[in-house]
Amino acid sequence: MINGQNTPKLIDTHLHLVYPEKFNYSWIKDVPALAQSDFTIENYQSLIKDSGVAKAIFMETATDDEYWQDETRFVLELMNKPDNILAGIVASCRPELDEKQFDRWLERTQGDQVIGYRRILHIFPDEMSQTDLFKKNIKKIGSVGKTFDLCVLEKQLPIAINLAKSCANTKFILNHCGIPEISSGNMKFWKLHITELAKLPNVFCKISGVIAYCPTGNANAEALRPYLEHCIDSFGWERLVWGSDWPVCNLAKGISHWLDVFQELIHQESNETQTNIAFNNAASIYNLK
16 A cells, blocks of 8 residues: 655545445446445545545546436535545536536536536547537636546547647546557557647646556556556646546455555656645646645
């Protein structure tokens, strides 16, 4: 486990919480490692005790449609409880809705606690995020000083590039290094489009989730090192942040293992660089108080 005097504090920029007694998550039913339990803030805080994680950002957990607003309201209540680690919420949003409906949700979620928004794009036709309406609503997120987390598959990186170019006023954070197809062993398409995406100054990259996409039994630093190195070469250390993707990281060996792998990947860097990717970059990008 990451610990000790030289370990930088961490901001976990990608924490999911699963409360099946409150909300339905249809996608989880097909994932045995996640379907048999709930994953609460108390569970998480017990796992990261003494890990160096000082703050966490809740990432919307793709509830079924009827609950997408209720989830945000519930996590806002969690944030108001004492001794919780939550520093902000990346809330679910629906940029494909008409402007009045979208504006209403933006208004309801203003304030310091909701720091950004996300709409998972890989479960919908690519055309959805390319419409003028979708782009107009994403621009509104930027206009109120919030971020938009990009969750796309490797094959969708071209649509991510188009969206980020079209909404230059909005900060985009690419989830899970763009979900590279690690098992294929072919990095060419992914590398090319990560390079192109990184040319856009409003795009940042999240080192998260990738451990769950490693081949079975090969979820280790050496498997991930080529991907991290290309992200560093493309974005630079100053535009990278770290996230656990808990509890999805349990599809590999869990959060403790991911913390160890992450430390192995960065431990040779300077203390300043480690502190930036672990904490300072996220605090700046997400405007954490």
